[in-house]
Amino acid sequence: MGGPAPTCRESADANNDKAVNITDGIYVLNYLFLGGAPPPCLEAADADNKGGINITDGIYILNYLFQGGPAPTSPGPDACGPDTDEPGSAGSGV
Numbered sequence: 501m502g503g504p505a506p507t508c509r510e511s512a513d514a515n516n517d518k519a520v521n522i523t524d525g526i527y528v529l530n531y532l533f534l535g536g537a538p539p540p541c542l543e544a545a546d547a548d549n550k551g552g553i554n555i556t557d558g559i560y561i562l563n564y565l566f567q568g569g570p571a572p573t574s575p576g577p578d579a580c581g582p583d584t585d586e587p588g589s590a591g592s593g594v
């Protein structure tokens with residue numbers, strides 16, 4: 501809160517280190533349940549692009565990484581750029 505907006509957004513890169521890995525899923529869960537620091541870019545942490553940060557985002561990231569789940573929404577985990585769609589328009593179900 502109050503800091504400059506990140507210039508780069510990668511979906512699911514909750515800790516904004518330009519890589520999507522297990523630490524991002526843990527980061528989200530740590531933030532939500534263990535009083536950890538908020539994600540530098542809340543939009544990036546919203547892995548399922550439903551417009552909020554909750555347990556499903558942490559699970560979504562881990563599911564993508566280890567269970568062959570759907571990739572995080574636009575611009576995707578390997579891209580870097582602004583979210584190109586509206587929250588909730590991911591079309592990934594639910």
Ligand SMILES: [Ca+2]
Binds near residue numbers: 512514515516519524
């Ligand atoms: Ca990361």
Ligand SMILES: [Ca+2]
Binds near residue numbers: 546547551554556
């Ligand atoms: Ca979400």
